[in-house]
């Protein structure tokens with residue numbers, strides 16, 4: 001990102017003068033999918049791609065929103081922040097709404113956002129916008145909230161204002177990420193460890209299917225509801241708050257309570273995926289990358305067969321990836337229904353991977369894919 005160019009663009013829009021610049025990354029989840037809202041463990045990391053925000057306070061009560069990624073621009077008064085706007089500004093507005101709920105009033109501001117994460121690709125461009133707004137406004141308003149609080153407020157913005165019942169994983173990874181590390185996060189207690197991503201000789205390659213995640217939000221909320229139903233049915237016999245309180249063996253003993261096969265399979269994915277996260281973290285700590293890759297594959301298969309959130313595009317890209325020597329594992333990452341895959345690929349194979357998987361995917365699906373070698377960066381922060 002060319003920061004000087006971005007500043008110039010800001011001055012063109014709003015005039016010269018002092019301004020501050022903030023950054024929040026996107027994220028890639030290595031394993032632990034659809035378990036965060038089930039009280040489980042996840043293993044994401046922050047990317048070096050993300051959202052930049054140039055910000056300046058105004059004396060009056062106007063908030064000016066502009067983005068280099070979208071044409072839509074608007075001015076909203078600090079006293080009229082409310083739900084209903086369906087444009088991208090719903091994300092920063094949702095964040096300001098959370099501050100207001102804490103008694104921290106919005107202020108007049110000039111804002112210019114600029115992102116280099118592909119939108120809607122499952123790398124959390126929306127959570128990145130939320131966090132960059134939270135961190136910037138926290139400083140501008142001298143609110144002094146700690147970073148974990150900003151993470152929680154950003155998740156709430158998405159739940160209450162945008163209407164997606166997402167878990168905490170994306171906002172947490174984006175707020176708390178550490179360069180070169182993944183976060184082993186317990187989504188129930190928010191306790192976490194940072195684990196060095198020592199993958200000598202291997203790279204994490206992100207493949208964007210470029211399939212728009214059309215009905216993703218409604219399907220996502222449907223999965224949340226299916227998990228809640230599973231908890232309710234199991235709790236008639238054995239009280240649990242979250243599916244991830246159960247291990248595989250405990251689940252096998254009570255799965256007969258879930259007579260609806262769809263609900264049973266959803267719960268089976270959640271319980272087994274949570275166990276895989278523990279195993280994957282251990283494997284990585286011990287340098288067992290083959291085992292890590294095997295678990296990535298098992299995660300995808302479970303998301304495909306039991307949780308049913310993959311689709312032909314993600315499945316094809318993963319299948320093509322696994323055909324190559326030098327690929328230890330490949331899976332979808334994020335919510336699914338389109339978006340991105342992540343694969344663990346031998347250094348020497350990366351170029352062939354991008355070429356071959358790209359060509360075969362295009363042949364079968366008819367869409368051009370994009371690939372990025374993941375670089376793991378820090379969480380949201382002020383740059384200037």
Ligand code: GLA
Nearest residue numbers: 033034166167168169334335
């Ligand atoms: C989306 C949500 C996250 C998480 C993932 C699936 O990215 O925002 O909270 O549930 O899907 O693991």
